[in-house]
Each structure stands twice: as C-alpha cells, then as structure tokens.
Amino acid sequence: MTDTLTAPTDVADDLAPAREIPPEFSLRISDDKVRVLLDCPDPLEDIASTVSRILGEFQALELPEFPDADFLGQALRNICEPGHHVRDVVLMMGEDPVPPRHGHLDWSRDYFADGWETEGEGDEVAIDYWAKLDNRAVTKGEVLVVAHPAVPGEPGLNVFGNKIPVPKADKVRVRCGKGVLETTDEAGVKTFTAEINGRVRFTDNTLAVDDVYIIKGNVSLETGNIKHTGTLQIEGDVETGASIQADGDILVKGMVEPAHVQAGGNLTVTGGIVGSEEHVIAVGGDLAAKYIKEAVIRAGGHVRVTNEITHCDIETRGKVDASRGRIAGGRTIARMGITVGEAGASGSSHTLLAAGIDPTLDARLAAKKAELRQMEKARIKLRQAIDVTTRKPGGPNEAELALIEGLDRKAKALGQALADGELALRRLVNEAMTGAREEIFMLRECWAGTTVQLGEYKTLVRASIMKPRLVKRFKTRVRVVPMGEGNCPDEDDED
Structure with missing residues (x-):
C-alpha cells in the first residue's frame, strides 16, 4: 500500500499562484479629457462582444467621433494577450498640451x-x-x-475636439x-x-x-560687520567691536571706536579714532583723522592728524603729519619723516618718534629669505638625485639619462631663481631706503621724556625745549638742534 501525502487545503491555497481579480468593465474619459481608457476582463475571450460593448459605451460618451468596430478589434488583438485582463488601456487620445517654460x-x-x-x-x-x-x-x-x-x-486637444x-x-x-x-x-x-x-x-x-557702498548711519549690530570690494562711505560712526573691510577707500563721517578696520586704499575719518591694543587699523594708502587715541595703526601711505595722537602704536611707510597738533605717548615710526607741533607732553608717559625706518622691511625680508631657503633645499635635493642616478653601476640607461636631463633643467632654473631672489632682497632694501627720510620737525616744543630716533640711532630728550627744533643725525649721534642754523656736530645743543 502506497501512502500519498496531500497538503492541507489552506496550505495548498497559499502555494497556488494568486489569481488576478478581473476588473469591472469601464470605458471612461481621463480627468484631463485627453484619453479614453478601458478596464475590461480578458477582452479576447469574446472579442466580438467586447467590441460591441465598447462601441455602445463610446456612443454614450457623446464623443464627436470614435474608432469603428474593425479598428477596435484589431487594436485589442495588438494590445491584449489571451487570458489577461486589462486596465487603463488607451483606446483613443487627443494631444497633450505642452506646458510653457517660465523665464x-x-x-x-x-x-x-x-x-x-x-x-x-x-x-x-x-x-x-x-x-x-x-x-x-x-x-x-x-x-x-x-x-x-x-x-x-x-x-x-481633448477627445471632444476642443x-x-x-x-x-x-x-x-x-x-x-x-x-x-x-x-x-x-x-x-x-x-x-x-x-x-x-x-x-x-x-x-x-x-x-x-563702486561706492553707502551706509546711512552707524556700523553697529544692526548692520553687522562690513566687507566691500569697492569704496565704502559710512555716514555715521563705527561702533565698538565692529569690523569693516574695503578693497578701496573708506570714508567715515563720524568717529571710529575700538574696531577692526582694513582699507585697501585711503581711510578718512571726519571725527576721530579711539582704538585699543586688540583692534588694528590697517590702511594701504593714506590715513586722515581729527585725532587718534590709543590705536594700533599700520599704514602704507601718509598719516595726517589735525589735533593729536595720544598713546598710539603707529607704523607707516609714509610720513606722519601732526604739524598743528601733538604726539604724546606711544610709538610713532614713519619711513618718510615726522612733522609735529608738540612732541610729548608734560607728565606724559614715554614717547618714541622714529623716522627713516621702513617698519615693514624686516617682515618682508624674512618672508623672502624663507622662500629662498625652500628653493635652495629643493635645488640640493635635485642635485643629490642627479648624483645618485649618474653614479649608478653600469651608468644610467636612456630613460635615466632623460630623467637626469630634466632634473638638471629644474636645478638650473632654481639656481637662476635663487640668484634673482638675492637681487630681489637687495631691491627691497634699496627701495625702502630710497624713500626714507631721516627727518623729525618739532614746530613748537619738545617735552622731556621723548625719545627721537633717526634710522638705528636715537637719543632721549632729558629737558623740555619750548622752541622749534629739528632732529638731525651726525654720523652715529642724534641731536636736537635749532631750525635754520648750521647744525654743526660740535654745536652744544640740548638733547
């Protein structure tokens, strides 16, 4: 006797292929009225009946025209497969609109x-x-x-012809x-x-x-920090903590409080500047202000102040002109000389006035020398690589000879660049010295405690001088001498 294993009915149903549920017959117009869609159980099972029913539905849709029986029969045979139901089959369509592309x-x-x-x-x-x-x-x-x-x-065009x-x-x-x-x-x-x-x-x-960016008021938290590639004009003040930067000139019609300021061109402040050690004012060109107090200034051009410069740290490649005012406290270094009405002040802390010095020279020389050192290291490595390849037992092959030739060209180019770099170093020094002027004019008075420096030489003014004076250098000695006189080195002037 042979036993036959039969799966339980519910299991067998689960294993059998899912039967497709036939759709209800429907001939309808799409929402956009561009297509007539058909849902139909196996149209090919009785195609004549299907076509007849479709024609009846077309008539009910009241379309101005629709396919005839022959067309529908052939279309169904092409579209459908025996035993398969159909859904959303397009039997007729108009033309879809082409939407515009907005600019x-x-x-x-x-x-x-x-x-x-x-x-x-x-x-x-x-x-x-x-x-x-x-x-x-x-x-x-x-x-x-x-x-x-x-x-x-x-x-x-829809199926109604509209x-x-x-x-x-x-x-x-x-x-x-x-x-x-x-x-x-x-x-x-x-x-x-x-x-x-x-x-x-x-x-x-x-x-x-x-080109000109105009701020009609103060630079404050309301405006935020300012960065501009042209000229900047501020109708009000630059408030404490702000940062303004312009590739061109900056005009401030109010005052500048402790803030970071960077001008690629000139900086003109109608009022004054009050700074701090934490905030740097960097100017590529000239700086002009009514007064400057406790500020750090780095300028490429001239610094002109109407009233006074007090307790500032100023370095400029141009000159400092405070001929109607005074410089009291701090350090003022100007490559092209200093003219001041009153140098130092009664009871003021130490004041340094230095002329004929390019304050940027040391940094520029250091950067150029560092660049040359890197070039020299690269040249040495190339020469070492050439030596190793040249001394190879049996001599270098053709590919290595070509490599040596290329390395030699690079080494020679670096050698020429090094020579050019040495010339550039000398040009930096010459350019700095060419425009340097060892001149300090004190048009009214000079207070005790003021140090005056020309080039690398300096002297301390120990007694106040209430007369116009000129600072001159006699070889290695710096003297404060009366203006308009012979200024001989042997002259016994107060200093």
Missing part, C-alpha cells in the same frame, strides 16, 4: 541672504550678531546672474545698470557680469554694481 534667473550665489552667521550644531549653535550675512561684495568679471527667457507652451489652453509663460525682466555687462547668446539666454569691483544691487528689476 527664470539663475543667481551665481545668494547675494541677498539675510540673517547672521552661526557656529556649532544643534543645541550648541552660537550666533555672531556682528557677522551679519552679507554676500553682496563682487569682483570684476564675476558672473552675477543668468536670465533664461520664457518659452511659450503649445495648446492640447483645444486645451496653456498658461502664458512668465517672463523675467532684468535691466542692465551701471557696473554690469550684459551678453546674449543665440538661444536668448542673457548673462550679466560685474564690470567693476563693488557691491551688487537689484532694485526695480535693475541690476547694478555700485
């Missing part, structure tokens, strides 16, 4: 971002209220925005303002490029780059 602007970056810069993540996020987001500073040649033109759409309208394409309008160059390609795409360094502005569909 749009592709900005190179978010020039008009708002808010403040943050540090950290999650609960540790800290907001720097001085670092207000400001991306409007641009440079010459920078692509600002690309304007893509609008492309009209094309109407469609046109399907499409919306009108939205255009973008950008007018080219000052400081901006506009170019257009064959497709009508417009590219707007900055013609100058400055600050981008987009107002009333006009794109412009302003």
Whole structure:
C-alpha cells in the first residue's frame, strides 16, 4: 500500500499562484479629457462582444467621433494577450498640451541672504550678531546672474475636439545698470557680469554694481560687520567691536571706536579714532583723522592728524603729519619723516618718534629669505638625485639619462631663481631706503621724556625745549638742534 501525502487545503491555497481579480468593465474619459481608457476582463475571450460593448459605451460618451468596430478589434488583438485582463488601456487620445517654460534667473550665489552667521550644531549653535550675512561684495568679471527667457507652451486637444489652453509663460525682466555687462547668446539666454569691483544691487528689476557702498548711519549690530570690494562711505560712526573691510577707500563721517578696520586704499575719518591694543587699523594708502587715541595703526601711505595722537602704536611707510597738533605717548615710526607741533607732553608717559625706518622691511625680508631657503633645499635635493642616478653601476640607461636631463633643467632654473631672489632682497632694501627720510620737525616744543630716533640711532630728550627744533643725525649721534642754523656736530645743543 502506497501512502500519498496531500497538503492541507489552506496550505495548498497559499502555494497556488494568486489569481488576478478581473476588473469591472469601464470605458471612461481621463480627468484631463485627453484619453479614453478601458478596464475590461480578458477582452479576447469574446472579442466580438467586447467590441460591441465598447462601441455602445463610446456612443454614450457623446464623443464627436470614435474608432469603428474593425479598428477596435484589431487594436485589442495588438494590445491584449489571451487570458489577461486589462486596465487603463488607451483606446483613443487627443494631444497633450505642452506646458510653457517660465523665464527664470539663475543667481551665481545668494547675494541677498539675510540673517547672521552661526557656529556649532544643534543645541550648541552660537550666533555672531556682528557677522551679519552679507554676500553682496563682487569682483570684476564675476558672473552675477543668468536670465533664461520664457518659452511659450503649445495648446492640447481633448477627445471632444476642443483645444486645451496653456498658461502664458512668465517672463523675467532684468535691466542692465551701471557696473554690469550684459551678453546674449543665440538661444536668448542673457548673462550679466560685474564690470567693476563693488557691491551688487537689484532694485526695480535693475541690476547694478555700485563702486561706492553707502551706509546711512552707524556700523553697529544692526548692520553687522562690513566687507566691500569697492569704496565704502559710512555716514555715521563705527561702533565698538565692529569690523569693516574695503578693497578701496573708506570714508567715515563720524568717529571710529575700538574696531577692526582694513582699507585697501585711503581711510578718512571726519571725527576721530579711539582704538585699543586688540583692534588694528590697517590702511594701504593714506590715513586722515581729527585725532587718534590709543590705536594700533599700520599704514602704507601718509598719516595726517589735525589735533593729536595720544598713546598710539603707529607704523607707516609714509610720513606722519601732526604739524598743528601733538604726539604724546606711544610709538610713532614713519619711513618718510615726522612733522609735529608738540612732541610729548608734560607728565606724559614715554614717547618714541622714529623716522627713516621702513617698519615693514624686516617682515618682508624674512618672508623672502624663507622662500629662498625652500628653493635652495629643493635645488640640493635635485642635485643629490642627479648624483645618485649618474653614479649608478653600469651608468644610467636612456630613460635615466632623460630623467637626469630634466632634473638638471629644474636645478638650473632654481639656481637662476635663487640668484634673482638675492637681487630681489637687495631691491627691497634699496627701495625702502630710497624713500626714507631721516627727518623729525618739532614746530613748537619738545617735552622731556621723548625719545627721537633717526634710522638705528636715537637719543632721549632729558629737558623740555619750548622752541622749534629739528632732529638731525651726525654720523652715529642724534641731536636736537635749532631750525635754520648750521647744525654743526660740535654745536652744544640740548638733547
């Protein structure tokens, strides 16, 4: 007797292929009225009946025209497979509308971002209220925005024979303002490029780059720190803790409180400057102010002050002119000389006036020498590699000879660069000394406790002199002498 194992009925049902549930017969128009869709159980099982039913449904839809029986029969045979049901089969369709492409602007970056810069993540996020987001500073040649033109759409046609309208394409309008160059390609795409360094502005569909950035008030937490590639004009003050930077000139119509200031050109302060040791004012050109107090100044040009310079640390490659005021306390070093009405002050702390010294020379020489040392190390390594390859037993092969030739060219080029570098060092020194002027003019008085220095030589004024005086160097001695006299080295002047 043979036993036959039969799976339980419920298990057998689970193992059997799932049967497709036939859809209900439906001939309907799609929501967009562009298609007539068919749902139907196996149309080929009785195709004549199916076609007849479809024709009846078409008539009920009241379409102006629809396929005939022959077309429907052939279409079903092409589309359907025996034993398979169909869903959403397209039996008739009009034309889909082509939507328009709206004109749009592709900005190179978010020039008009708002808010403040943050540090950290999650609960540790800290907001720097001085670092207000400001991306409007641009440079010459920078692509600002690309304007893509609008492309009209094309109407469609529904199954009733009616046109399907499409919306009108939205255009973008950008007018080219000052400081901006506009170019257009064959497709009508417009590219707007900055013609100058400055600050981008987009107002009333006009794109412009302003060389002068005007702040109508104070630089404060409300404005955040300022960075601009052109000229900066501040109608008010620069408040404590701020940072302003401009590649061009900076004009401050108020005063500058302890703040970081960096001007690629000139800095003009209608009021005065009050600084601190923690804040540096760096000026590529000239600096002019009514007064300067307790500030750290680094200037490439002249420093002109109407009233006084008190307890400052000033280094400039130009001259310092305080001919109507005074310099009291601190250190003032000027490559092209110093003119001051009153040097030092009664009861003032030590005052140093130094002329004929380029305060940037040592740093520039050190940087150049470091560069030359790196070049010399590279040249030595090349020569060592050449020696090792040349002394190879049996001599170098053709590939190694070619390598040696290339290394030798590089070593010679470095040797020439080193020679040029030595000349550059001498040029740095010569250039610094050519414009240097060992001159200190004290037009009214000089107080005791003032140190005057010409080049590397200096002397301390031990007694106050209430007369105009000139500081001169006689070989290695620095003397304070009356103006307009012979200024002989043997002359017994107070110093």
